[in-house]
Amino acid sequence: MRTEFCGRSAPATRETGMLQIQNIRQFWLGVLFGVIGLIALWELPRPIGTLTAMGPGYFPMLLGIGLVLAGAASIVIGIRSHSHTEVEPLSLVPTFFIISGIVAMALLIDRAGLAVSLLFMVLGTCYDRVLKHPIEVAVIYIAVLGMTWGVFLHLIKLPIKLFW
Secondary structure, eight states: OEEEETTEEEEOOSTTOOOOOSBHHHHHHHHHHHHHHHHHHHTOOSOOBOSSSBOTTHHHHHHHHHHHHHHHHHHHHHHHOSOOBOOOOOOHHHHHHHHHHHHHHHHHHHHHOHHHHHHHHHHHHTTTTTTTOHHHHHHHHHHHHHHHIIIIIIISOOSOOSOO
8 A cells, every 4th residue: 555645655654653644635625724714713803793793703703713624624534535646736727717707806896796797707717618618607607696696685785786
């Protein structure tokens, strides 16, 4: 039995008592979630409030705790998994399009409204499916637009325009 760690193969030794990571991708995902969650909890400057009178820091605190718990679960799964995985090299093209879609939404939501900004976000995050499966991307856009309209404009009544 051999284990993979950071692209290096090493023989597994059970008698040494060393921790063996079986699913390296799951493990590092857990580390990333845990670090982001801890940073969110560390940098929480807003008052938290109580359950009945929530302050502006209440939801970010819960989000940070959730990320830490998800990270811990992912680390445990990565260590206890029965499948061995290798880390693939990072592809910058998908990362660029996903980040571009999110940034475009952030920049356009005040100027162009929710519908147009969500269109750019969906096109950025679904960049590889736009030409191959345009109907699927259209259905995703309509579903995301419907859910965000229902939650943020109808239920919560945020002051965001749907269109210009």
